[in-house]
Amino acid sequence: MNKLASRVEKIAPFQVMAVLERAKQLQATGLDVIHLEVGEPDFVAPQQINEAGQKAIADGNTGYTPANGLPELKTAISQHYRKQYEADVHPDRIIVTPGASGALLLMASLMVESGSNVLMPDPCYPCNRHFLIQCGAQAKLVETQASEGFSINLSNLDDWWDKHTSGMWLASPSNPTGAVLSKEYVTSAWREVSARGGHLLVDEIYQGLVYDGDDFTALSINSDIFVINSFSKYFAMTGWRLGWIVVPEWAVEGATKLAQNLFISAPSVSQYAAIQAFDTASLEQCEKRRQEFSERRNTLLKGLAEIGLPVVAPAQGAFYAFVDVSEITDDAMKWCLDLLEEEHVALTPGTDFGVKDSHKYVRFAYTCNQDRLREALSRIKRFINR
Numbered sequence: 001m002n003k004l005a006s007r008v009e010k011i012a013p014f015q016v017m018a019v020l021e022r023a024k025q026l027q028a029t030g031l032d033v034i035h036l037e038v039g040e041p042d043f044v045a046p047q048q049i050n051e052a053g054q055k056a057i058a059d060g061n062t063g064y065t066p067a068n069g070l071p072e073l074k075t076a077i078s079q080h081y082r083k084q085y086e087a088d089v090h091p092d093r094i095i096v097t098p099g100a101s102g103a104l105l106l107m108a109s110l111m112v113e114s115g116s117n118v119l120m121p122d123p124c125y126p127c128n129r130h131f132l133i134q135c136g137a138q139a140k141l142v143e144t145q146a147s148e149g150f151s152i153n154l155s156n157l158d159d160w161w162d163k164h165t166s167g168m169w170l171a172s173p174s175n176p177t178g179a180v181l182s183k184e185y186v187t188s189a190w191r192e193v194s195a196r197g198g199h200l201l202v203d204e205i206y207q208g209l210v211y212d213g214d215d216f217t218a219l220s221i222n223s224d225i226f227v228i229n230s231f232s233k234y235f236a237m238t239g240w241r242l243g244w245i246v247v248p249e250w251a252v253e254g255a256t257k258l259a260q261n262l263f264i265s266a267p268s269v270s271q272y273a274a275i276q277a278f279d280t281a282s283l284e285q286c287e288k289r290r291q292e293f294s295e296r297r298n299t300l301l302k303g304l305a306e307i308g309l310p311v312v313a314p315a316q317g318a319f320y321a322f323v324d325v326s327e328i329t330d331d332a333m334k335w336c337l338d339l340l341e342e343e344h345v346a347l348t349p350g351t352d353f354g355v356k357d358s359h360k361y362v363r364f365a366y367t368c369n370q371d372r373l374r375e376a377l378s379r380i381k382r383f384i385n386r
């Protein structure tokens, strides 16, 4: 009675929630809190997408769709890969999911045996570990170096790969660091992983939000690589809950069975709307926003350098910068809470993302305009100099 499944104990809550909660309380008292902790764009979806969503409701297109997604949407995604990334991806290989989160759960269920482990860099997106726990497996966080952009050193892979290792999960651009993997790196990762009989997943949810470095897809390297993506970030559709996974041809049938059983289908209104995401006008708007993010990034990086806070990984993509605060504190979480209390700036502590050195870092999300960013930087400067 009243006893949760033991796996729930292994799921860590987000530490940033404590920051968010306190931020809300402070805001409720009338204080002006600057939010740099939130990992979602401060934009809404382009107009064509919103209108197509409204039309889908008006037309009554609100029932289940095929489990793998609307054929028109899958075709649109496939054409986007061809046009934008010169990658040939047959629509049958695309499974539309409720967000990239749905895709990650599907991936864990599809490819990871219970009792096995999956390698991923420390730090990385925290939910990955938890999706594996749901499947009775676990993440093995591989120690990385800030000087190597927190990417897994592929020449030491034998130190980490054991007989229970099922594969490796990477992300580019990365959350929390913003680092972008090069095509050469992902090619080598595929060579190393496939030589050991494992699978490789590349989470490309921040695809398109690249300011410096390669904006490519791992699908152009090998069709046996699994790739995850989403409408949440580039298309600013976080609450529409729509993403996708591209699987190798041999995995389509298994992935379809799982999609049917796990979700029945992704949200239909969101799927009808998302067909418009690849329209020229929508892509032009997304590109303008990419430029806006790029300008914010420049402002943030310049401001951080001026106040002497080192950005530890090359912040080439997504909308994140990972910053070393170890000269100031040995407890990033406490530092975040104190900064919030005293200067009303909310950041995410590194401890949400990793184990080894995560207490040294904080994540900045540049999801507010440049004036707000400048104001945040001047408050942080005052806080540090106090």
Ligand SMILES: Cc1ncc(COP(=O)(O)O)c(C=O)c1O
Pocket (backbone or CB within 6 Å): 039, 098, 099, 100, 101, 102, 125, 171, 174, 175, 203, 205, 229, 230, 231, 232, 238, 242, 243
């Ligand atoms: C790296 C990464 N993967 C997956 C997700 C899940 O995104 P969604 O389910 O909104 O598509 C996120 C969300 O922040 C993320 O940062």
